Amino acid sequence: ETGVTQTPRHLVxxxxxxxxLKCEQHLxxxxxxxYKQSAKKPLELMFVYNFKxxxxxxxxxxxxxxxxxxxxxxxxxxxTLQPEDSxxxxxxxxxxxxxxxxxxxxGPGTRLTVL
Amino acid sequence: QKEVEQDPGPLSVPEGAIVSLNCTYSNSAFxxxxxxxxxxxxxxxxxxxxxxxxxKEDGRFTAQVDKSSKYISLFIRDSQPSDSATYLxxxxxxxxxxxxxxxxxxxxxxxx
Numbered sequence: 250e251t252g253v254t255q256t257p258r259h260l261v262x263x264x265x266x267x268x269x270l271k272c273e274q275h276l277x278x279x280x281x282x283x284y285k286q287s288a289k290k291p292l293e294l295m296f297v298y299n300f301k302x303x304x305x306x307x308x309x310x311x312x313x314x315x316x317x318x319x320x321x322x323x324x325x326x327x328x329t330l331q332p333e334d335s336x337x338x339x340x341x342x343x344x345x346x347x348x349x350x351x352x353x354x355x356g357p358g359t360r361l362t363v364l
Numbered sequence: 365q366k367e368v369e370q371d372p373g374p375l376s377v378p379e380g381a382i383v384s385l386n387c388t389y390s391n392s393a394f395x396x397x398x399x400x401x402x403x404x405x406x407x408x409x410x411x412x413x414x415x416x417x418x419x420k421e422d423g424r425f426t427a428q429v430d431k432s433s434k435y436i437s438l439f440i441r442d443s444q445p446s447d448s449a450t451y452l453x454x455x456x457x458x459x460x461x462x463x464x465x466x467x468x469x470x471x472x473x474x475x476x
Contacts, residue, residue, distance in 0.1 A: 297463070352456075354410065
């Protein structure tokens with residue numbers, strides 16, 4: 250496997266379900282991100298982890314719960330979601346370092362539908 | 365005011381045309397500028413990456429950055445139907461712990 254992988258690719262869940270999205274990066278990066286992508290809107294940054302520590306939480310509702318057990322893996326735990334949470338959820342990674350010069354690499358995304 | 369502004373289109377051109385895609389931004393601290401291509405139902409893939417002002421060319425693609433005008437462009441020469449996708453601009457300050465700021469994306473269709 251190379252790059253950034255995400256599973257599952259598609260997920261349909263009811264509002265009372267609990268599910269998890271998984272992301273894995275094989276690039277040796279130290280920063281990982283969750284984004285939400287809805288139609289006609291810019292990518293919405295949800296969470297940032299740097300060296301397994303959460304550095305950003307962009308006012309995301311508590312029904313989304315991230316977990317980063319190591320620099321290569323990132324999870325997004327979902328529970329009691331709303332239909333408006335239906336979107337493409339993208340994971341990305343980058344080599345965050347002083348002096349910048351890095352960029353982000355994205356996974357293929359998980360298409361989430363909440364019924 | 366949004367950090368990054370991008371015309372969502374849609375943009376439709378005939379095969380072989382030159383395509384110009386643009387973004388404007390408000391934060392003069394941005395130093396790194398990226399263009400991503402996103403096919404339907406796929407994640408964004410990095411297309412071009414530029415530091416500061418100037419031009420960068422890669423095959424049929426040219427990225428331009430004008431920091432004085434806070435304006436970036438992506439040109440696609442000899443456009444192909446396979447270029448049909450959504451193009452996202454992105455930028456960052458390039459600092460440790462920095463964030464990336466994205467445009468809404470421009471939808472491009474190249475008609476054979």
